[in-house]
Amino acid sequence: xxxxxxxxxxxxxxxxxxxxxxxxxxxxxxxxxxxxxxxxxxxxxxxxxxxxxxxxxxxxxxxxxxxxxxxxxxxxxxxxxxxxxxxxxxxxxxxxxxxxxxxxxxxxxxxxxxxxxxxxxxxxxxxxxxxxxxxxxxxxxxxxxxxxxxxxxxxxxxxxxxxxxxxxxxxxxxxxxxxxxxxxxxxxxxxxxxxxxxxxxxxxxxxxxxxxxxxxxxxxxxxxxxxxxxxxxxxxxxxxxxxxxxxxxxxxxxxxxxxxxxxxxxxxxxxxxxxxxxxxxxxxxxxxxxxxxxxxxxxxxx
Numbered sequence: 001x002x003x004x005x006x007x008x009x010x011x012x013x014x015x016x017x018x019x020x021x022x023x024x025x026x027x028x029x030x031x032x033x034x035x036x037x038x039x040x041x042x043x044x045x046x047x048x049x050x051x052x053x054x055x056x057x058x059x060x061x062x063x064x065x066x067x068x069x070x071x072x073x074x075x076x077x078x079x080x081x082x083x084x085x086x087x088x089x090x091x092x093x094x095x096x097x098x099x100x101x102x103x104x105x106x107x108x109x110x111x112x113x114x115x116x117x118x119x120x121x122x123x124x125x126x127x128x129x130x131x132x133x134x135x136x137x138x139x140x141x142x143x144x145x146x147x148x149x150x151x152x153x154x155x156x157x158x159x160x161x162x163x164x165x166x167x168x169x170x171x172x173x174x175x176x177x178x179x180x181x182x183x184x185x186x187x188x189x190x191x192x193x194x195x196x197x198x199x200x201x202x203x204x205x206x207x208x209x210x211x212x213x214x215x216x217x218x219x220x221x222x223x224x225x226x227x228x229x230x231x232x233x234x235x236x237x238x239x240x241x242x243x244x245x246x247x248x249x250x251x252x253x254x255x256x257x258x259x260x261x262x263x264x265x266x267x268x269x270x271x272x273x274x275x276x277x278x279x280x281x282x283x284x285x286x287x288x289x290x291x292x293x294x295x296x297x298x299x300x301x302x
Contacts, residue, residue, distance in 0.1 A: 001267060003033035003244040007252060013038035016093050016140070017251070018133075020072060020126065021101025023050040026148070026211050029244035030098055032058050034251070035065045039096070044072040044083060046101075074101055074125025075111040077293060078302045084132035093140035094133060096251045099126040099188070100148045108175045113296040116169040118177070122184035123168075127191060127289045134199070141203030142257065145195055146250050149188040149208045151265070154273045156183045160281050165292060187285060189263060189276040194286045196261035197279070205260035207250040208272070211243040 017034050021027035022043035035041040035058050045051035051069035058065050070086055073079035087094070102122045109117045115124060130145065137143050156179065158167065166174070168183070192208040199206060249267040250256060263272040275281065296302070 001245045002239070002241040003029055003248040004036070004241065006245050006249045006267070007033055007037045010037050010252065012252065015039040015095045015252075016042075017096035017098065018042045018044050018087065018094060019098045019100055020044045020074070020129070023047060023054040023069075026240055026243045026247070027098075027100040028054050029240045030100060030247050030251075031067070032061075033241075033244060033248050034096070035067050036062050038066075040066040040092070041068070042087065042092075043067065043069040044101075045069060046071070046073040046075070072129070074121045074129070075113075075117060077113050077125070077128055077296055078300060080125055080128045081132065081302055084129060087133065088136060092136075094136045095140055095143040097130065097133060097137060097143070097145045098148070098247055098251060099130070099146065100247065101126070102148065102184075104181050105177050107177070108172045113300060115292065115296070116175065116180060118180040118184055119169045119187075122181070123187040123191065124289060124292060126188075127286075128293050130191075130195065131290075131293075137199065137204050138202045143204045144251050144256075145192070145199070145204060145206045146247050147188045147192040147195075147206070147208045148211060148247060149192075149263070149272075150182075150185040151210050152178075152182045153185040153189055153276060154182075156186050156275075158183050158186055158281070159275060160278065160284060163281065163284055163288065165288065168288070169292070186273070186276055189272050190278075190282040190285045191289075192263075193261060193277065193279070194282040197282075200260040205256065205258075207256075207260070208263045208276075209246040209250055210263070210265040211246055 017039050019031040022031040023045040031041045043051045055067045058067050072083040111120045189208040192206050195206040246264050246267050262269045
């Protein structure tokens, strides 16, 4: 099933959506599908030129599409704050927050905030963004927060006894690209579970989704090894439109209006790992993420 099929016959003209990483790949198809069905969509992207090009492509299909692009660099907490301030400054409501952006297979690097890049891009930046927009989400309810995770969240040893800043954001000698990615995808589900506990009573439903395996996007661009693998399996993988379907379904399906706290694959609710359902681990991740953000904000004077 493709995202456009999920929305067949739907009118989303009363909905305001933010999609991170919306200039290409699954994020673009998610934003495009929502915009072509009437939603006011904000493309939250690091590369402003690519975001502008994506916006124009959508408007070529539907000149009346309500699409805006606002700069968001998840690798920079100051940029995250600037994005949230800009969004709130427009006095827009927020009904759909789709946390889609992600990186994979990176060589080791640190952000200007001092954290390992995969961890900050895939989890901590989204955590801070959601924190800053929680008030708007509550005021705009009913709404939904969709976190794009992956089945690889199952392959990590993160637990209550091991969780710490050094494990989440390791130094170079403790870094393994695939492990850091898998761990960040587990963090996505844990954060979604904690958001469910904090927001569902306010009318904001929260779900995590798996878009599909080795989908042909720019995700493996940082590694020649993974580029070869993704290219080899391309004929057997989902298209980008198909991969966007589960995010779009969880964001808009009328049958999910009163359901929250689930994990979806192929537009069906399924069981994530037992670790991802630990309320204690989710709470500890939330508290540790808060401390890490506050420490960085103090150092950077954000």
